[in-house]
Every structure is written in C-alpha cells, then in structure tokens.
Amino acid sequence: MTEILLGQTLSFAADPFSEGPRAARHERRGAVAIAEGVIRDVGRAEEVRARHPGARVTDLGDALLSAGFVDAHVHYPQTAIIASWGKRLIDWLETYTFPEEMRFGDPAHARAIAERYLDIVLAHGTTTVASYCTSHPESVDAFFEAAAARNMRVAAGKTCMDRNAPAALLDTPRRAYDESLALLRRWHGRGRAEYVITPRFAPTSTPEQLEALGALWAAHPDCLMQTHLSEQLEEIAWVRTLFPDARDYLGVYERFGLLGPRAVYGHAIHLTEREIARLSEVGAALVHCPTSNTFIGSGLFDLAGLAGAGPRIGLATDTGGGSSFSMLRTMAAAYEIGQLRGHAPHPAELWWLATEGSARALRMDDRIGNLVPGREADIIAIDLRSTPAIAQRADRADDFWEMLFPTIMMGDDRAIRTVRVAGVEPRTAASGA
Ligand code: GUN
Numbered sequence: 001m002t003e004i005l006l007g008q009t010l011s012f013a014a015d016p017f018s019e020g021p022r023a024a025r026h027e028r029r030g031a032v033a034i035a036e037g038v039i040r041d042v043g044r045a046e047e048v049r050a051r052h053p054g055a056r057v058t059d060l061g062d063a064l065l066s067a068g069f070v071d072a073h074v075h076y077p078q079t080a081i082i083a084s085w086g087k088r089l090i091d092w093l094e095t096y097t098f099p100e101e102m103r104f105g106d107p108a109h110a111r112a113i114a115e116r117y118l119d120i121v122l123a124h125g126t127t128t129v130a131s132y133c134t135s136h137p138e139s140v141d142a143f144f145e146a147a148a149a150r151n152m153r154v155a156a157g158k159t160c161m162d163r164n165a166p167a168a169l170l171d172t173p174r175r176a177y178d179e180s181l182a183l184l185r186r187w188h189g190r191g192r193a194e195y196v197i198t199p200r201f202a203p204t205s206t207p208e209q210l211e212a213l214g215a216l217w218a219a220h221p222d223c224l225m226q227t228h229l230s231e232q233l234e235e236i237a238w239v240r241t242l243f244p245d246a247r248d249y250l251g252v253y254e255r256f257g258l259l260g261p262r263a264v265y266g267h268a269i270h271l272t273e274r275e276i277a278r279l280s281e282v283g284a285a286l287v288h289c290p291t292s293n294t295f296i297g298s299g300l301f302d303l304a305g306l307a308g309a310g311p312r313i314g315l316a317t318d319t320g321g322g323s324s325f326s327m328l329r330t331m332a333a334a335y336e337i338g339q340l341r342g343h344a345p346h347p348a349e350l351w352w353l354a355t356e357g358s359a360r361a362l363r364m365d366d367r368i369g370n371l372v373p374g375r376e377a378d379i380i381a382i383d384l385r386s387t388p389a390i391a392q393r394a395d396r397a398d399d400f401w402e403m404l405f406p407t408i409m410m411g412d413d414r415a416i417r418t419v420r421v422a423g424v425e426p427r428t429a430a431s432g433a
C-alpha cells in the first residue's frame with residue numbers, strides 16, 4: 001500500500017557547502033510517496049498524486065517534510081547526566097561520566113536508559129544516531145534491542161578502554177577484541193543495526209589495545225570505527241605525554257591502523273595542517289559537536305575551513321557532553337560558532353549537515369538522510385510556527401530560508417509534528433512497545 005504525505009518538502013540535489021543554497025529543493029506544495037518503508041516518489045503534490053492514484057493520502061498541511069535528523073556522535077549512557085555543571089573534559093569524565101557508565105553492567109539499567117534515550121531523540125525528530133555504549137557488552141545489547149523495537153537505523157559499539165578510568169570500566173586488549181567481535185557478529189547488519197568499532201580515545205587505551213582494535217577493523221573493514229580526536233588542549237597535551245613518539249594526535253590512531261575512509265572522529269577542533277591533509281586524503285569523517293564544544297569549553301570547530309573541501313563532516317549533539325538532544329538546538333549552536341569564527345553558515349548548510357551530511361559521514365547516504373526515491377522512509381514533519389515567538393518571526397519571512405531560520409534558532413521538540421521510521425510512526429515505550 002502506497003501512502004502519500006502532503007506538506008512542504010525540503011531535499012538536496014547536492015552539497016550546499018560546494019553548490020550553495022541552490023543545492024536544496026523546496027516545494028511549497030509538495031508530496032512524498034512511500035511504500036514498504038521506502039521513499040518511492042518526491043515532487044509537486046498534484047504530480048505525485050497523479051502518479052499514485054490509489055494511494056492513501058495523509059495531509060500534513062503547512063508542515064515541512066524532511067529526512068529525519070541524523071545525530072552522528074552520541075553517548076546514550078550519558079542521558080541521565082546531561083547538563084552537569086562546572087567541569088572541563090577530563091574532570092567532567094571523572095566526576096560525572098565514569099560513575100554513571102559504571103551502572104551499565106546492570107542490564108535493567110542499560111535497558112531503561114536505552115529506551116528512555118531513543119524515545120527522547122525520536123520526540124526531537126532524530127531517526128538515526130551513532131552511539132557509544134559503555135565497556136559492558138550488556139550496554140550494547142540493550143541499545144540495539146531498544147533500537148530494533150523501534151525499527152531505527154542505528155550504529156553503535158562497545159566503548160573500549162583499558163587504562164586511565166575506574167577499574168570497573170576497564171577491559172583488556174584481549175577482551176576489547178573478543179567482546180567487540182562477538183557483538184559485531186551478533187548485531188552488524190541485523191535489521192537496521194550497524195556495529196561500530198569504538199576505542200573511546202587514545203588516553204584510555206594502551207598501545208596494545210589500540211593495536212588489537214586496529215586488527216579487528218582490518219578484519220572487518222565494512223564496519224565504521226569511531227573515536228574522539230583533538231577535543232581539548234589539555235587532552236592533546238596528555239596524548240603527547242602518553243604517546244611521545246607520535247607526530248600528532250591523529251598519528252597515534254594512524255600508527256595502530258585506526259585511520260581509514262570509514263573512520264569517524266568526534267570533535268576534531270584543534271587540528272594541525274598535517275592532520276587535516278591526512279584526513280582529507282583518506283576521506284575520513286569529522287563530527288562537529290557544537291553544543292558540547294561550548295558546554296565543556298572545548299573550542300570553536302572550523303566548519304567553514306573544513307566543509308566542502310576535505311574530510312566528510314557530520315553534525316552531532318554529543319549527549320551528554322552536549323547540552324541538548326535536539327538537532328535544531330545543535331544547528332543553532334553551529335550557527336553561533338560559525339559567527340564567532342567570522343562565517344555565518346546558511347540555513348541550507350545547517351539542515352544538510354543534520355541530515356545528508358551526517359548520513360554521508362556515517363556512510364549511510366545510500367539509505368538515509370535525504371528525501372529522494374530509494375532512501376528509507378525516515379521522515380519528519382516540522383511545524384514552522386511551533387511557538388508564538390517563532391510564528392511571529394516566520395510571519396515576516398520574505399522567502400523559505402527566512403521562514404525556516406527562526407525554527408533552526410529557536411525550535412525544539414515542540415516543532416516536531418510527526419515522525420516516521422521506515423514509513424511508520426515508531427512505537428515507543430510509552431506507546432507500549
Ligand atoms: N572524550 C572521551 N570520552 C568522551 C566523552 O564521553 N565525551 C566527550 N565529549 N569527549 C570524550
């Protein structure tokens with residue numbers, strides 16, 4: 001059975017960082033036809049309706065239909081410690097993060113937080129995330145099970161760490177390899193799940209563990225590998241003392257086989273010219289985490305300098321280091337950081353980053369991230385007048401981008417009218433999944 005969603009539509013024919021805003025396609029009276037969880041047709045309402053005469057029609061009025069948001073770097077186990085006060089990265093990890101992560105050896109706790117987390121992000125219009133779990137395999141099973149119950153396309157992995165953290169969180173090189181491999185075999189490619197090889201970051205892994213995970217990735221090159229890179233200056237100085245022979249931070253990962261086209265590095269704020277050149281050459285992905293980078297005080301990512309030219313760029317909340325689950329709030333923070341660096345990102349660039357850009361960073365742009373035929377039907381409908389403050393500004397808009405921008409800057413979960421995951425409204429814990 002084909003269903004047609006009616007509304008405004010926003011899709012992308014190209015990358016707006018290289019092609020400008022004309023890379024975007026906006027239809028004032030548009031339609032998306034979906035069948036069997038896949039987008040079949042996108043275009044002007046009357047034309048799509050004429051091409052699918054027997055279809056069921058769902059009229060979403062003036063709402064904006066878009067691909068669901070793709071959050072390219074999150075820590076679901078940090079859901080309950082979001083908005084924790086007063087620390088920078090290393091003491092934030094020790095004070096808030098590690099004690100909370102220690103609770104995830106308990107499958108009941110892991111399941112409860114995984115379900116809570118996924119219901120929160122769906123309510124914010126996010127249909128795909130790439131998540132770190134904890135070092136406990138139970139935390140990975142809990143996450144993939146909760147995502148499967150909602151039929152969400154997700155990527156996740158066991159966060160490997162064998163030093164510089166509480167003993168209860170540490171594994172070993174051998175256990176990191178064996179447990180990651182067992183989880184990869186259980187989950188990679190099962191339904192909409194993808195396993196991601198996940199060393200937390202260089203300071204919490206010994207050279208032996210990084211080497212083991214590099215070997216695991218070499219044996220499973222179709223997997224993504226995610227980790228953190230050059231987030232804070234203190235962290236970079238620490239990496240220098242732990243790996244004195246490495247030429248720079250990226251050089252540590254490179255030496256252990258943890259650099260490649262399917263590598264996804266979170267933050268990547270304080271990069272050297274050599275690192276940028278290597279990342280571009282390899283086609284690795286960097287993930288901009290703007291609310292986290294201001295909240296933890298990490299620095300200002302060079303979006304204008306990096307996008308469109310070299311590495312792939314995604315956008316992410318980095319919850320719970322980030323201060324919001326909303327990709328709208330995250331776009332707003334990316335805009336503000338751009339302003340502080342002397343370049344205002346265009347709304348088309350921000351929206352692209354939160355959808356197709358993040359999907360490209362995760363190498364999922366053949367399946368999700370855009371309203372085009374053949375992609376999976378992860379679709380959101382956005383109310384562009386979701387609060388009186390947003391509505392009164394949208395009413396003054398002269399064009400579509402001016403109409404959208406107040407929602408980018410001031411919107412949150414109240415702007416999300418409808419969410420479709422593979423074509424259907426997802427079942428949540430509250431709806432009895
Ligand atoms: N670097 C290593 N672990 C983390 C984490 O959990 N959050 C952030 N923001 N940075 C990290």
Ligand code: ZN
Nearest residue numbers: 073228266318
């Ligand atoms: Zn992170």
